[in-house]
Amino acid sequence: MMHAIIESRAMTDTSAPTLSTQVITLGGGCFWCTEAVFVRVKGVLDVESGYCNGHTLNPTYAQVCEGDTGHNEVVRLVYDPQVISLRELLEIFFVIHDPTTLNRQGNDAGTQYRSGIYLSDETDRAVAQQVLNDVNAALSGRVVTELQTLQNYSAAEDYHQDYFEHHPNQGYCAFVVAPKVQKFVQTFAEKVRHG
Numbered sequence: 001m002m003h004a005i006i007e008s009r010a011m012t013d014t015s016a017p018t019l020s021t022q023v024i025t026l027g028g029g030c031f032w033c034t035e036a037v038f039v040r041v042k043g044v045l046d047v048e049s050g051y052c053n054g055h056t057l058n059p060t061y062a063q064v065c066e067g068d069t070g071h072n073e074v075v076r077l078v079y080d081p082q083v084i085s086l087r088e089l090l091e092i093f094f095v096i097h098d099p100t101t102l103n104r105q106g107n108d109a110g111t112q113y114r115s116g117i118y119l120s121d122e123t124d125r126a127v128a129q130q131v132l133n134d135v136n137a138a139l140s141g142r143v144v145t146e147l148q149t150l151q152n153y154s155a156a157e158d159y160h161q162d163y164f165e166h167h168p169n170q171g172y173c174a175f176v177v178a179p180k181v182q183k184f185v186q187t188f189a190e191k192v193r194h195g
Contacts, residue, residue, distance in 0.1 A: 012053075020080065020082070020116060021045060021079060021081075021122070022075075022078075022079055022081050022086070022120075022121065023051075023076060023077065023078050023079075023120040023121070024077050024086060024089060024108050024117070024118075024119070024120065024124065024128075025052055025074050025075070025076045025077070025117075025118040025119075025120065025150050025153065026038075026074060026075055026077065026089075026093050026116070026117060026118070027052070027073060027074040027113075027114055027115060027116035027117075027118070028073040028075075028093055028096065028097035028105065028115055029073070029101075029104075029105025029106070029108055029113045029115075030073060030076050030099050030108050030113065030172075030176070030177075031049040031050070031073040031074060031086055031156065031160065032049070032106065032160070032163045032164055032172070032173065032177055033096070033097070033105070033164075033176065033177050033180045034074075034075045034093075034096065034097070035047050035049050035075050035161075035162070035164065036163075036164035036165075036173075036177050036180065036181050036183045037092065037096050037180055038075055038077055038089075038092075038180055039162070039165070039187075039193075040181065040184065040185070040192055040193050041079075041084060041089070041092060041184075041191055041192070041193060042083055042084060042191055042192065042193045043079050043080045043081075043082075043083030043084030044077055044078070044079045044084065044089075044193075045078045045080060045137055045157075046076075046077070047075050047076070047077055047078075048075065048076045048155055048156075048161065049070070049073070049074075049075055049076075049155070049160045049161055049163070050074055050075070050076055050153055050154055050155045050156050051064055051071035051072065051073060051074065051112075051153070051154055051156060051157040052071060052072055052074050052118055052150055052151065052152060052153040052154075052172065053070065053071065053072055053116070053118060053148060053150070053151050053152060053192070054069040054070035054071030054072070054152060055069065055070045055152070056068075056070070056071065056152075057070035057152065058154045059071050059153075059154065060157070061156060061157055061160065065110070065112065067111055067112065068113075068181050068186075070111065070157070071112060071152075072111070072112055072113075072114050072116055072118075073112050073113065073156075074116070074118065074153075076153065076155075077089065084191065085127075086124055086127050086128065087127055087130075087131055088191065090117065090128060090131040090132075091131065092191065093117075094131070094135045094145075095099045095183065095184070095187055095188070096139060096180050096183060096184055097115060097180075098110075098115075099115045099135060099139070099143045099144065099145045100139055100143055100144060101115075101143040101144070102114070102144045102161075106176065114144075114146065115143075115144060115145040115146070116144070116145060116146040116147070116148065117132070117145060117147045118130040118148055118149070118151075118153075119148070119149050119150055120149040120150050122149070125147070128147055129147060132145060132147055164177045164178075164181070
């Protein structure tokens with residue numbers, strides 16, 4: 001339903017952005033889930049799991065899980081806007097997580113699991129705000145997603161990168177991550193990267 005509502009509006013491997021790439025950072029619960037989806041999206045060139053918008057410099061996963069750092073688990077996307085737009089990325093983002101639950105996604109609870117859009121480029125704010133407004137209207141004003149400038153970003157530890165790809169049969173991956181990936185593939189078949 002969400003995809004249909006958003007879809008009715010007009011659609012307007014390098015880790016460092018270049019002149020032809022853009023960056024957006026998204027928090028949609030556990031970064032294993034969001035990373036597993038966005039690595040499959042056409043036009044997304046790099047996905048890095050990390051932490052942002054907290055007060056601790058370069059926190060560890062253990063510190064973030066304690067809930068005292070203020071950081072959110074996020075994915076940093078480097079993408080080609082000639083292949084996929086920011087609006088399209090945000091449409092995928094809002095379908096694969098629940099933007100109406102404060103500081104939680106499913107059984108994962110804590111401020112590190114909050115829904116958030118973090119801007120590296122302030123020129124993206126208008127598009128992000130419009131998509132956020134559209135989703136909020138579609139969900140009767142229940143959206144709790146924060147829209148902020150990216151601050152204090154750091155990459156997560158190496159073992160978190162490509163976690164689903166390396167551990168598809170691990171319990172959490174099989175029962176939580178895999179259904180989100182499947183939902184993306186079914187809802188956005190035309191956006192799935194092949195090969």
